[in-house]
Amino acid sequence: MPTESKNTDPDEEFNNSTTIQLDDVTVVYRVPHERVSGLKEFAIQWLQRRLRYEEFLALHNVTFQVQLGEVFGVIGRNGSGKSTMLKVMARVLTPTNGRIRTRGRIAPLLELGAGFHPELTGRENVFLNMALLGYHHRETERLFQAIVDFSEISDFIDAPLRTYSTGMVARIGFAVATSVRPDILLVDEVLSVGDAPFQQKCLDRINSYRQQGTTIVIVSHSMTTIQSNCQRAVWLSHGKVMALGEVNQVVEQYSQFSGK
Amino acid sequence: MQINSGNIYDSSRRPHPLVEEIISLIKYRDLVYQFVSRSIKTRYKRSVLGVFWTMLNPLFMMIILTIVFSNVFKVGRNYPIFVLSGLVLWNFFSFATSSAMGEMIWSGALLNRIFMPKSVFAVSAIGTGLVNLLISLVPLFLISIILGGKFTYALLVLPLSIIVLALFTLGVGLFLATTAVYFADMVPVYEVVLTIWFYATPIIYPIENIPPHYAWILKLNPMYYIVRIFRLPIYEGVLPGLPDWIIALGCALVAVILGGLIFTNKSKEYAYRI
Numbered sequence: 137m138p139t140e141s142k143n144t145d146p147d148e149e150f151n152n153s154t155t156i157q158l159d160d161v162t163v164v165y166r167v168p169h170e171r172v173s174g175l176k177e178f179a180i181q182w183l184q185r186r187l188r189y190e191e192f193l194a195l196h197n198v199t200f201q202v203q204l205g206e207v208f209g210v211i212g213r214n215g216s217g218k219s220t221m222l223k224v225m226a227r228v229l230t231p232t233n234g235r236i237r238t239r240g241r242i243a244p245l246l247e248l249g250a251g252f253h254p255e256l257t258g259r260e261n262v263f264l265n266m267a268l269l270g271y272h273h274r275e276t277e278r279l280f281q282a283i284v285d286f287s288e289i290s291d292f293i294d295a296p297l298r299t300y301s302t303g304m305v306a307r308i309g310f311a312v313a314t315s316v317r318p319d320i321l322l323v324d325e326v327l328s329v330g331d332a333p334f335q336q337k338c339l340d341r342i343n344s345y346r347q348q349g350t351t352i353v354i355v356s357h358s359m360t361t362i363q364s365n366c367q368r369a370v371w372l373s374h375g376k377v378m379a380l381g382e383v384n385q386v387v388e389q390y391s392q393f394s395g396k
Numbered sequence: 397m398q399i400n401s402g403n404i405y406d407s408s409r410r411p412h413p414l415v416e417e418i419i420s421l422i423k424y425r426d427l428v429y430q431f432v433s434r435s436i437k438t439r440y441k442r443s444v445l446g447v448f449w450t451m452l453n454p455l456f457m458m459i460i461l462t463i464v465f466s467n468v469f470k471v472g473r474n475y476p477i478f479v480l481s482g483l484v485l486w487n488f489f490s491f492a493t494s495s496a497m498g499e500m501i502w503s504g505a506l507l508n509r510i511f512m513p514k515s516v517f518a519v520s521a522i523g524t525g526l527v528n529l530l531i532s533l534v535p536l537f538l539i540s541i542i543l544g545g546k547f548t549y550a551l552l553v554l555p556l557s558i559i560v561l562a563l564f565t566l567g568v569g570l571f572l573a574t575t576a577v578y579f580a581d582m583v584p585v586y587e588v589v590l591t592i593w594f595y596a597t598p599i600i601y602p603i604e605n606i607p608p609h610y611a612w613i614l615k616l617n618p619m620y621y622i623v624r625i626f627r628l629p630i631y632e633g634v635l636p637g638l639p640d641w642i643i644a645l646g647c648a649l650v651a652v653i654l655g656g657l658i659f660t661n662k663s664k665e666y667a668y669r670i
Contacts, residue, residue: 227511230664235408250509255438267430268510270423
């Protein structure tokens with residue numbers, strides 16, 4: 137567990153060198169016992185006071201900090217709460233209990249291309265996705281050429297997206313999400329898209345952002361990816377922190393545990 | 397190393413959900429524009445007649461209803477203008493409320509991955525509806541010119557009528573979107589409600605044709621007043637009375653404030669449920 141005491145003034149803890157701070161973050165999914173999708177069933181069950189939910193603890197009292205410019209790894213088996221944690225950081229989920237604070241602009245690289253529409257052209261999709269990240273179209277116009285150049289699809293930019301290959305869509309997705317250096321970059325197993333040269337290009341861009349002070353959180357099942365990129369890591373199991381600290385130690389503990 | 401220190405997110409120090417929603421909606425205003433242009437473009441991209449469908453659809457309805465009802469209701473030779481003005485308004489209302497609800501349910505892939513103000517779907521549905529409404533005003537005025545309808549200064553209040561209509565529609569849309577997250581049945585239930593509501597609103601018939609001792613029931617319906625402030629300037633060429641304005645605007649404000657409160661009160665749960 138982290139060393140900082142919980143009794144100190146919370147604002148003092150969250151100083152300028154900390155970009156992400158989780159304090160006892162708990163996320164509870166409420167799964168209805170039987171799937172209540174109908175009004176009638178809901179009314180009946182509510183009247184009978186037997187509308188019960190199965191509570192699923194996706195994250196349980198998770199506390200840690202990520203420092204400015206750090207590359208932080210999150211490891212754990214499927215269903216351990218890694219993706220939930222990224223969603224809490226990305227403000228998609230609000231913690232059921234506890235507190236999360238983040239500093240600066242966050243760019244999620246979660247499942248590239250979630251916001252793409254097949255009937256629209258590449259150009260229209262770039263503008264749509266930039267708007268999804270909160271950019272005004274005037275800013276997008278300014279960044280447009282750089283996005284197209286990076287994704288190497290200038291010949292197809294006015295063709296409908298349905299004519300694109302999966303790799304091309306992924307390239308635009310990455311170029312859009314990283315068109316402006318974010319303060320926090322959330323990476324969820326997406327570095328394996330595209331061919332080898334493009335992957336290298338993505339890694340180069342991420343590294344250059346890191347050198348400029350971007351904090352990076354990487355979720356991965358690949359221990360090589362985690363160990364070669366991160367300084368510190370957290371190991372989650374069933375929503376709880378099993379180990380936290382220097383990356384090699386955490387990976388070693390995780391490997392020993394999983395090896396059994 | 398530049399960090400925008402004013403840009404701190406703290407999950408335990410957040411403004412009132414409604415305030416937070418409005419602030420982020422303003423920040424994400426371009427997303428509303430993108431969603432509206434996306435749905436207009438994708439709607440017309442593969443169709444030959446394109447934008448004309450938006451004009452033709454109410455025109456065909458008007459022709460059919462005129463043939464069927466003009467003798468039944470005895471509204472005179474300008475019945476086409478009467479019925480078309482009601483239909484374009486109703487089409488807007490039913491389209492925008494249904495898609496505010498539908499877009500919300502089908503947006504799970506986005507809501508689950510990226511942070512955004514959740515009301516963009518409802519607001520964009522209103523925006524798309526307004527574009528279609530403005531397009532269908534073209535055939536309405538063409539028919540009005542052909543049939544010698546009344547063009548007076550009263551038409552200048554139409555933008556105000558449309559704003560009241562849009563506010564009321566947004567309120568209803570936000571309420572529906574909230575309920576649809578919890579009950580998948582809401583979509584078919586609302587289709588039935590819309591059909592009943594359509595006949596309970598004087599759109600294809602004039603309220604004067606309803607016996608006076610039943611007419612008060614129809615006047616409990618907010619849409620009665622909203623149709624009135626929209627139709628009177630077009631059909632009769634007169635300004636709606638102050639009581640009509642007050643009731644219509646009052647209903648619209650109550651709807652949009654209540655809808656906004658209900659929607660934002662639950663908005664933290666949507667990502668868990670959709």
